[in-house]
Amino acid sequence: MASKTMQGTNRGGMAGFEILGEWQTATGNVLRLKARRKTGYASIWLDYNGDPIKIGYAAHAGGVVREVRWDPPWNEQTTAWKVQQRNHIAWLIADWHAENIRPVHPAPLPAxxxxxxxxDGFRFAVEPTTANEHAVLSVVNTENGLTPVADLLHEHGRICGLVTRPGWKGTPEERRRQWRSECEAILTQTAPRGGR
Known part of the structure; x- marks a missing residue:
């Protein structure tokens, strides 16, 4: 999706922002995502009778959404609603990033x-650390860069604990269970080859 560059008005205070896209929620509200280059910040706007109202923001890096925060009363929406909107936001930001930064060949993942x-449309990587019982779960961006999202404590691959990093504390419990399951499968496969 091609983004449009707009000069913001004083009302919105968003000079030089780009509209990354818009979508309609299940209840018929039109939401719009706006961002400026090199800020790591995108704002979420509701079209209310033709007037834009800011209802939240997303922090992002390297095409990956790190956090989405909602202004009151939007922060009281259901978890399912928030997940749906985050998916739209993540897709728009990843598309915007990929459209403007196209490495010829992304760097290989670290050894x-x-x-x-x-x-959920994201790639995650598991890396052991120098401590045998500790590993790190990271989200992989479009350039194969890693952003840590959680620390994993394990015994021979079996996860004993998963602690999310700052910016990922609001991760839903169901997603944490999925992370745990996937990470455990990877760690138990590699444990016999020297992960003990």
């Missing part, structure tokens, strides 16, 4: 990565 899995 320390022992496994990769995909979940």
């Amino acid at each position: 320390s990565v022992i496994g990769v899995f995909e979940l």
Whole structure:
């Protein structure tokens, strides 16, 4: 999706922003995502009778959404609603980033990565650390850069604990269970080859 560059008005205070896209929620509201280059910040706007109202923001890096925050009363929406909107936001930001930064060949993943899995349109990587019982779960961006999202404590691959990093504390419990399951599968496969 091609984004449009717009000069913001004083009302919105968003000079030089780009509209990354818009979508309609299940209840018929039109939401719009706006961002400026090199800020790592995108704002979420509701079209209310033709007037834009800011209802939240997304923090992002390298085409990957790190956090979405909603202004009151939108922060009281259901988890399912928030997940749907986050998916739209993540897709728009990833598309915007990929459209403007197209590496000829992305750098290879670090050699320390022992496994990769995909979940909800994102790629995740698992890396052991120097401590045998500790590993790190990272989200992989479009350039194969890693952003840590959680620390994993394990015993021979069996996960004993998963602690999310700052910016990922609001991750829904169901997604954490999926992370745990995928990471455990990777860690138990690699444990016999020297992960003990």
